[in-house]
Amino acid sequence: MGEGARAQIPAILAEHGHRIFVLVDPFIATTPRFAALREAIVARGLDIESASDIPPELPVESLVALTARAREFGPDAILAVGGGSVLDAAKLVALLATHGGALPDYYGENAVPGPVLPIVAVPTTAGTGSEATPVAVVSDPDRALKVGVSSRHLVPAVAVVDAEFTLGAPAGVTAASGIDALVHAAESYTAAPLELDWSAELPVFLGRNLVSDTIALDAAQRIGRWLPVAVEQPEHREARRELAYGSLLGGISFASSGTHLSHALQYPIGALTHTPHGVGTGLMLPYVLDAIRVEPGTAGRIAELGLALGSTADSVEGRVDDAVAITAQLGQRIGLPSSLAALGVEREQLPHIAELGLQSRRLLAISPIPASAELLLEILERAHDGALTGRSI
Ligand SMILES: [Fe+2]
Known part of the structure; x- marks a missing residue:
């Protein structure tokens, strides 16, 4: 590196x-x-x-x-x-x-x-x-x-x-690929740990673990700070370096943990809208964080992500609110659509997307809350309407 x-x-x-x-x-x-x-x-x-x-x-x-x-x-x-x-x-x-x-x-x-x-x-x-x-x-x-x-x-x-090699890459490419790296870090950090049978062949993705945890937070902190700079100033060397490093860390992190809901939902959204992978995962991330905050242990993890992304709140709830708001604002700042409606998805298509999302069983196995069809549909409806529960900052 x-x-x-x-x-x-x-x-x-x-x-x-x-x-x-x-x-x-x-x-x-x-x-x-x-x-x-x-x-x-x-x-x-x-x-x-x-x-x-x-x-x-x-x-x-x-x-x-x-x-x-x-x-x-x-x-x-x-x-x-x-x-x-x-x-x-x-x-x-x-x-x-x-x-x-x-x-x-x-x-x-x-x-x-x-x-x-x-x-x-x-x-x-x-x-x-x-x-x-x-x-x-x-x-x-x-x-x-x-x-x-x-x-x-x-x-x-x-x-x-x-x-x-990344100097001068166009803003759209930088935005879509860079935000995906943040989603890798965030989903790695909030993944559920899998119960492992050490005497059998291990799955490729193990859920969150000690190695991925440390690396994921470091990745999130770097990407959150430098992604908008790289999008706005394509020749900014420090931003490009930090983003390349953050992306590598995000990769190392999810290489062992896996990713979950934003990715499971992006596959059908991407197939339907023909939009880049990172546009879908990045759009979904704040809505996914907003949905999984109901699980108390996960809320603590989202709060730590919030700190890595610059939250100065002094309560877990405030930091979670900030994590949701900061990821949403970051997406808007780098030019991502802020809702599925803005991406061109019709409300009637949501149940089918939820159904297809359920097929990503290996991703859903490490979702921090049980990933039912109802949950996926609820997340999709909120993402369609641009409805986040957290206060804005
Ligand atoms: Fe991804």
Whole structure:
């Protein structure tokens, strides 16, 4: 992690072999920074084959085509330079190139049989934290919602986070990806702990735990402070650095804990409105916090999040009110729609969204309050109307 850290990439790649399949975001591929990196890799004596035709929604057929190219080249390792889709593509190409079969064989949790080709992940947006997580998400035309492949074998071998790659990213991209990182931190911190059977195979996502707790609060504090600055001043180096670091921390945090309600609801909302992942999760976050505050232990955790986000209230209730209001105001400041109505969702569509949201069982398993269809619908109705219970600050 650091500005200029990309200079380490050729040496890191050389540790993993000589033939490197490079997946790179099509815009990043045209930049002088990437050209210099490419040159340095070649100068190191490594053979590379690059692909940059990576569609943002990551349809399954695009991964099949990329895997065929990778197989033909026969790489020792994969270098991924791009946003969440590019990093996820690298995970899935590494999976298919190593183990064969078809992608649906691996949907869900713990279906990857063993290690995959090593991935060196270099994020160029600050948000998904995919450089540190065990999950990749794809669009399958046979499924109504996006589907995930989750396995610890998909965690990249190395993450190189160089915030200079994020300098100048457009406000809309910065906002949607950055707010998602805050949702990762907030949902990791408020996740329920799972009862673990240590003698059996563990689930990929364990609910909140000691490691994720510390990291999540640090992430929230950095993102809350610096996201609006990065959106308003795209070349602000300190903001970009803090946001890239906050995003990495958010990724490390939810990599072990998982996320819950905002994510479970975003999948159907995103499918319906064709809006970016972070727009949906970021819009939902204040409404989710507002709903889960009824559980006393969770209220204490939301209060701590409130402190990390700048609350100066001296009671738990006041800090929870602030956490809800600050996350809502942050969304508005960076240009997110403040309600599902503003996003174009009709009230009549809410029961169907709630029903689809229920399908995300692995996310709902770590919801801090029982996630019934009624609860999801209630959260959706409030989000539709822009109705938060907390006072505004
Ligand atoms: Fe997310």
